[in-house]
Amino acid sequence: MDRKQKQRLIPYALQQKLPELVLKNAGVVDVFSKRVRKADVAIQDGVIVGVGDCRGREERDLGGAFVAPGFIDSHVHIESSMVSPPLFAEKILAHGTTAVVADPHEIVNVAGGAGMEYMLSQTENAGVRFYFMLPSCVPISSIEHNGAVFGADRMRRFRGHPRVLGLGEVMDCPGVLRGDGGLLEKIGLMEGGVIDGHAPAVRGRELQAYRLAGVQTDHECTDYAQALERIEDGFIVQVREGSAARNLDAILSGALKDGLDCDRFVFCTDDLHLDDVVHKGHIDHILRRAAALGMDPVQAVRCATLNAAQLYGLSGLGAVAPGYRADLVVLDNLRDFGVLQVFLDGKAWDGTVARPAALPDARLTKSVHVPPLSADRLACRCGKKFPVIQVIPGEILTKRVDMPLPGEGGVFVPGDDLLKVAVVQRHDSSGRLAVGAVKGFGLKNGAVASTVAHDSHNLIAIGDNDRDILCAVGELRRCQGGYTVCSGGRVLETLPLPVAGLFTDDASLDVAGRQKEISGLCHRMGVPENIDPFQNLSFLSLTVIPEIRITDSGIFDVLKNKFL
Numbered sequence: 136m137d138r139k140q141k142q143r144l145i146p147y148a149l150q151q152k153l154p155e156l157v158l159k160n161a162g163v164v165d166v167f168s169k170r171v172r173k174a175d176v177a178i179q180d181g182v183i184v185g186v187g188d189c190r191g192r193e194e195r196d197l198g199g200a201f202v203a204p205g206f207i208d209s210h211v212h213i214e215s216s217m218v219s220p221p222l223f224a225e226k227i228l229a230h231g232t233t234a235v236v237a238d239p240h241e242i243v244n245v246a247g248g249a250g251m252e253y254m255l256s257q258t259e260n261a262g263v264r265f266y267f268m269l270p271s272c273v274p275i276s277s278i279e280h281n282g283a284v285f286g287a288d289r290m291r292r293f294r295g296h297p298r299v300l301g302l303g304e305v306m307d308c309p310g311v312l313r314g315d316g317g318l319l320e321k322i323g324l325m326e327g328g329v330i331d332g333h334a335p336a337v338r339g340r341e342l343q344a345y346r347l348a349g350v351q352t353d354h355e356c357t358d359y360a361q362a363l364e365r366i367e368d369g370f371i372v373q374v375r376e377g378s379a380a381r382n383l384d385a386i387l388s389g390a391l392k393d394g395l396d397c398d399r400f401v402f403c404t405d406d407l408h409l410d411d412v413v414h415k416g417h418i419d420h421i422l423r424r425a426a427a428l429g430m431d432p433v434q435a436v437r438c439a440t441l442n443a444a445q446l447y448g449l450s451g452l453g454a455v456a457p458g459y460r461a462d463l464v465v466l467d468n469l470r471d472f473g474v475l476q477v478f479l480d481g482k483a484w485d486g487t488v489a490r491p492a493a494l495p496d497a498r499l500t501k502s503v504h505v506p507p508l509s510a511d512r513l514a515c516r517c518g519k520k521f522p523v524i525q526v527i528p529g530e531i532l533t534k535r536v537d538m539p540l541p542g543e544g545g546v547f548v549p550g551d552d553l554l555k556v557a558v559v560q561r562h563d564s565s566g567r568l569a570v571g572a573v574k575g576f577g578l579k580n581g582a583v584a585s586t587v588a589h590d591s592h593n594l595i596a597i598g599d600n601d602r603d604i605l606c607a608v609g610e611l612r613r614c615q616g617g618y619t620v621c622s623g624g625r626v627l628e629t630l631p632l633p634v635a636g637l638f639t640d641d642a643s644l645d646v647a648g649r650q651k652e653i654s655g656l657c658h659r660m661g662v663p664e665n666i667d668p669f670q671n672l673s674f675l676s677l678t679v680i681p682e683i684r685i686t687d688s689g690i691f692d693v694l695k696n697k698f699l
Contacts, residue, residue, distance in 0.1 A: 136182070136451070136458065147177065147184040148457055154179035156481060157191030163455050164203040164469070166437040171469070176202055178461040181480030186456060197465060200475055203436050204453050205233025205462035206418035207443040210304070210331065210354050210373050210403035213254070214241035217409055217587075217632055217650065219640035220254060221490045224263040226409060226647075228484055230417040231464035231474045233263060236447055238303035238331065240270030244590050245562070245635040246498040247273070247283030251293060253499060258298070262479060262488040264462070266447065268303035268331055269293055271321050274591060275679060276307050278698075280687055281591035282502065282562035287320045294324065300447050301328030304354070306590070306679040308334050309696055311348045312341055322349045329447055332370065335532070336361075336681050343368055352446070354403055357382050357530070359389020366399045371446050373403040374438070376421045378411050379670035380531045383421060387428050397434055401443040406589075408670065410647040410654070422472045432469035490642065502636045503586060503615045505559055505594055506566045508608060510601045513557055515570040517542040522690050522699045523553065524675060524683050526575040528665040531674040535683040535692065540572055547572060549599040554578055557604060558676050559594040560687040561586060561636070571685045573597055573675065578668075579661040581622035582607045585669055586636035589677040593687050597672060611636075618669050620656050628653045 136144075146152045158176040163186060165172055177185035208227070213235070216223045227235070242250035251269075258265035273285035293299050302325035305311060310318045322330055332350035334342060338361070346368050354373035356362040357380075362372045376383040390397060402421045416423070418439050425435040444453030451460045461481035467473040477484040517540045525534040540547045549555050553572050560567040582598025584607035594611055598604040598621075606621040610629055616636025619629040630649045632638050639646060650669075657668035678684045681693045689698045 140180075144179055144182060144184055147179040150185070150190065154184050154189070154191045155193060157189045157194045158202060159194050159196045160199060161197045162199060162201040164201055164433055164436050166204065166433065166441040166454050167456065169431070169433045169437065171201065171433060176455060176463070178481035181461055181482075183455060183457055183459050183461050201466040201469055202455055203464050203466060204440040204455055204459070205464050205477070206231045206439045207449070207453065208232055208235040208404055208418055209401040209443040209446065210352075210375075210405055211235050211237050212241050212406055213237050213239065214587075214635075214637040215378070215406035215408065216412065217630070217638045218646050219634065219638060220257040220265060221261045221488045222640070222642060223409075224261045224488045225486070226412045227417045228262055228477055228488070229474065229486070230412065230419045231466070231472075231477060232417045233462040233464070233477065233479060234266065234449065234452055235263060236266045236268065236300060236443070238268045238270060240273055240303055240590055241592060241637055242635045243270045243273050243283065243285050244275075245282040245502055245592050245637065246496070247285055248289055249496050249498045250283075250635060253496070255296065255298065257491055259491065260489050262484065264452070266298050266300050266449070268301050268329070269299060269325060270303045271318070272306045272590070276310065278678065278686070278688060278691070279591045280560050280562070280567065280593070286317065287324050290321065290324060299328075301325050302330045304331045304333035305350055306333040308337055308345055308679070311350070312344055319348065333679065335679070338364060346370060354405055356386055357532070358385045359393070362386045362390070363393070363395065372400050374400050375403050375405045376424065377405045378408040379667050379674060380405060381529055383424055384428065387425055387430055391429050397430070397438060398442060400438045401446060402439045406670065408650055408667070410650045413647040414651075419472045419474060426470055426472070499635050500633055501615060503561050503594070503612055504564045505561050505608060505612050506564050508559070508566065508568070508605060510605060512566070512568060513555065513570055513601045513604060515540070515547040515555065515572070517545055517547050521572060522683060522692070523572045523574050524556070524685065524690075526573060526666060526671055528663060531671065531677070531680055533675070533681070533683050536574060552577070554597050554599055555601070555604065556595065556597045556675060556685055558588065558685050558687045559596075559608060561592075561594040567687045569685060569687050569689045571690045576666065576671070577661040577663050578657065581620060581627070581660050583618070583620050583657055583668060583672060584608060584611055585618050585672055586611055586616035586632065587618070587669070587673045589674055591676065591686070592636060593676065595672060595676055618653055620653060620660070622660070628656055
């Protein structure tokens, strides 16, 4: 707020002038005192100018409803919603989220700087306050084959953008611990902002060295012991509750039992499908769960607001107090956190979001370059011991299981809860691919495939027969990306995601509904209910999550940092 704005607003704070709007008879969620107090909230020019006994030109009686700061998602990949940022904004605003800190490394891995430009342009006036971290790992490591390189030289031109806050999750933890010059250059480039982390299962001296390098946050804690160690080492813990990775219960239960002060916690969704937003909620869902676990609801709201705002230097956001922006959410109670109304800059949100024109860039709309494949390319040799990827329900972690594969003539034939998985490089027409085996996914009589495959986003397919796997690959080539399910050599269902093969900007497409249908179809074909078929599939190629993954180069042991 500049000097002239302060001079203009001070008379309203003194009630020498009547502000344009006063929300009367509210239960104000005070994230500073961590109490709820009965008060009015006065607003002028989008700024809160008073909290207490206030009068205004327009007065709205809230009848005792609760007023909280708009919720902040501290770490999210918008692309995982499978819709463009404005369409995403419409869905999360309905749940009280008014600001997000996004890491666009999905689209940047596909399209480089053009992807970064697209995300910034699409979020200029999209209702939600969209802030971004510059992706740190594009490609995620030297072993990956993605669509672009986004080094420090290409980051530099985005560094001064007012909505760029720092460096996105530094996923190559081994590279940091080796003192990799390129990674440390990126960290140095963005010092002064926030350096986000990604350190699953990293403990002890390695974790402390990672912190020493400048990394400030981590969202990969899966239990309280990991979260506590990070807090003791000076990290902020981003407590995650997404579609595939759900860590809230384990972390908060331990913290509450231990009596830990939670001011070093912020909330995030990381990767959240749109159908989960529609049917479960967004940050409001996390608040409901936190309260159900026994967390003080005002403390929970603080984790969802002020803590995140202070972490990322979002001055003027995160509290209901004089001088803060009037991004507010009106709640029916602090147990269910039902959203009654949302205010953006002091104006009641009308349920719509402006949609700028999509960029006509072929790097965004023509990104699936896969040649026709033959069945012999999918052959996988059996061995006495083969490194199988074991899926873990409710987690994106996997386990390595060494076991013999069933087969004929020395070639793997899926069976006994073992499926074939293939990753095909889709950023050029090389046809480069690798094949492996997955246990616990459960699919029968068909195949599923996706061009959403973190973080290089090559085409990944899994099935119990080659015919359907090839059918699924061909369908995604045809529609230029998305999700598909095939059986009997034909396509059963497809969700097209033609923007970078990651999401759609088609407002007429019911993405949440289609996603629920296609996931339900997978469950009817044998995928267990406690496994999100496409979320779990999309993470099978992410080589920074233990224990074992598959890329277009082969099967990779994350713990040993080598291909098997």
